[in-house]
Amino acid sequence: DQAKKDDAKAASSGGKQITMxxxxxxxxxxxxxxxxxxxxxxxxxxxxxxxxxxxxxKQENQIxxxxxxxxxxxxxxxxxxxxxxxxxxxxxxxxDAKIPVIVVDRDVKLSDESLYIAKIGTDSVAEGKKVFNWxxxxxxxxxxxxxxxxxFNIVVLEGTVGSSVAIGRANGFKxxxxxxxxxxxxxxxxxxxxxxxxxxxQEVMESFxxxxxxxxxxLFAHNDDMALGAIQAIEAAGLKPGKDITIISIDSVxxxxxxxxxxxxxxxxxxxxxxxxxxxxxxKKILNKEEVPKNVYVEEGIFPADVAAKTLPERKY
Ligand code: AHR
Numbered sequence: 001d002q003a004k005k006d007d008a009k010a011a012s013s014g015g016k017q018i019t020m021x022x023x024x025x026x027x028x029x030x031x032x033x034x035x036x037x038x039x040x041x042x043x044x045x046x047x048x049x050x051x052x053x054x055x056x057x058k059q060e061n062q063i064x065x066x067x068x069x070x071x072x073x074x075x076x077x078x079x080x081x082x083x084x085x086x087x088x089x090x091x092x093x094x095x096d097a098k099i100p101v102i103v104v105d106r107d108v109k110l111s112d113e114s115l116y117i118a119k120i121g122t123d124s125v126a127e128g129k130k131v132f133n134w135x136x137x138x139x140x141x142x143x144x145x146x147x148x149x150x151x152f153n154i155v156v157l158e159g160t161v162g163s164s165v166a167i168g169r170a171n172g173f174k175x176x177x178x179x180x181x182x183x184x185x186x187x188x189x190x191x192x193x194x195x196x197x198x199x200x201x202q203e204v205m206e207s208f209x210x211x212x213x214x215x216x217x218x219l220f221a222h223n224d225d226m227a228l229g230a231i232q233a234i235e236a237a238g239l240k241p242g243k244d245i246t247i248i249s250i251d252s253v254x255x256x257x258x259x260x261x262x263x264x265x266x267x268x269x270x271x272x273x274x275x276x277x278x279x280x281x282x283x284k285k286i287l288n289k290e291e292v293p294k295n296v297y298v299e300e301g302i303f304p305a306d307v308a309a310k311t312l313p314e315r316k317y
Contacts, residue, residue: 121298
């Protein structure tokens with residue numbers, strides 16, 4: 001459409017097309033695939049030449065990619081930090097080369113905040129809080145009782161170790177739990193990384209079930225893919241996912257909506273991967289020397305099973 005054509009023109013105005021170096025972390029989940037697709041299609045629509053690099057889940061590959069973007073002299077660098085720390089040196093190199101940097105999706109911890117211009121992404125602490133608050137309301141509304149003992153036993157499948165999203169979601173969840181009037185009704189029985197993948201989620205859930213099959217009341221998975229893997233483990237153990245064990249996760253990908261429609265999961269808190277358009281807009285503004293906000297959060301909802309069938313046809317990822 002016309003707006004997109006205008007954008008494309010703007011990106012190549014001044015005689016030179018904008019080149020963006022983008023370091024993605026990999027393809028670990030359905031969410032990540034949607035994120036990559038959003039970045040690639042937005043770059044195309046905006047007329048930005050995207051140098052896309054896939055780090056295959058390794059920070060060292062991301063650092064190499066960023067160094068190679070600097071060596072090529074790209075106009076702007078954007079990257080998804082797989083983990084929070086360890087970026088100071090390479091971002092200082094980008095700053096010295098006068099190449100602006102945008103942090104995408106996850107957060108970084110730096111000694112000097114001026115090493116990046118803007119961060120576009122999601123609020124993982126808020127997501128973790130939404131998860132606990134939804135659980136607390138649901139358990140009351142459904143008049144659920146612990147399967148054994150007098151507390152609800154929660155197991156957690158965590159995301160990538162050291163990633164801001166795994167840290168933020170875990171902290172947000174625990175903060176909301178500590179602040180709840182009936183905090184004493186809940187306990188975290190086990191918490192382990194499933195690396196944001198379906199396969200690992202299934203394996204770790206199998207091991208949780210081996211030790212505590214008849215105690216687990218609630219599963220909180222840091223992403224939908226791990227919840228989907230865990231559902232298979234729960235069924236293989238002869239239990240009913242979504243009934244014997246209440247299941248909630250984060251992302252809101254189509255696969256999780258289908259699991260809710262099938263009665264095998266209970267809720268998904270949205271983490272919005274559609275960050276491409278806002279990234280390209282922000283890049284253009286930065287290169288035009290316009291002011292941009294340091295932090296931009298994309299909008300996120302929450303989808304329990306009872307709205308799944310109605311909502312699935314509208315989902316974009
Ligand atoms: O950083 C966002 C997280 O990474 C998503 O929740 C997860 O699915 C992805 O792999």
